Amino acid sequence: MGGQLSAEVRVTSGVSQGSVLGPLLFIAYVNDIWRNMESTISLFADDCVIYRKIINSEDMDELQKELNRLGKWAVENAIKINPSKSKAIRFTRARVKNPLNYSLMGTLVPEASSCKYFGIILRSDLSWADQVNYTVEKAWKALHFTVRILKRVIVAVTILCIRIAHTFSHSTCSPSEGSSFVCTPHFFFSKFSTRNKL
Numbered sequence: 001m002g003g004q005l006s007a008e009v010r011v012t013s014g015v016s017q018g019s020v021l022g023p024l025l026f027i028a029y030v031n032d033i034w035r036n037m038e039s040t041i042s043l044f045a046d047d048c049v050i051y052r053k054i055i056n057s058e059d060m061d062e063l064q065k066e067l068n069r070l071g072k073w074a075v076e077n078a079i080k081i082n083p084s085k086s087k088a089i090r091f092t093r094a095r096v097k098n099p100l101n102y103s104l105m106g107t108l109v110p111e112a113s114s115c116k117y118f119g120i121i122l123r124s125d126l127s128w129a130d131q132v133n134y135t136v137e138k139a140w141k142a143l144h145f146t147v148r149i150l151k152r153v154i155v156a157v158t159i160l161c162i163r164i165a166h167t168f169s170h171s172t173c174s175p176s177e178g179s180s181f182v183c184t185p186h187f188f189f190s191k192f193s194t195r196n197k198l
Helices: 022-029 057-076 129-169
Strands: 040-044 047-051 114-117 120-123 179-183 188-192
Touching: 047 057, 120 129
Parallel strands: none
Antiparallel strands: 040 047, 114 120, 179 188
């Protein structure tokens, strides 16, 4: 910057941000995260989801072991995971009072009642109310934006109609020619008629 170069720093991990090969190299680097995992794991870019069916306390212990393996893998591969940005969510229609108590790398994973995955809001009670409300809100915003644009167009067309009408009112057209002009806020047109000449 300004003709000056910073000191060289050794990069031991990571890829250049904004590079073409960056995403591909990252996916190849973390592609072995599923090894030694008994639970189902889904990967998409830098998003990772681990889930399994929980029936009893033993299943909860197994899921915690999976999180411990994930933390160990992250340390071995110099990958930083922020547990506070992670979420633990339980999908069930049953009333469960016991809170979730999962930890990742020594930090408690916060429990959530809903999460957004691939643009879809998933609620713990399997209800689609949040997703429907979110979609309706986006639709209303789009509609409001469209109406605002249309109002501007209508105003512009109205001003144009007034100017055209003003021009015709000062023209040299004689009444015998039977000219007429109609202008409304929504559309405008001009119509001219001449007498049939035999």
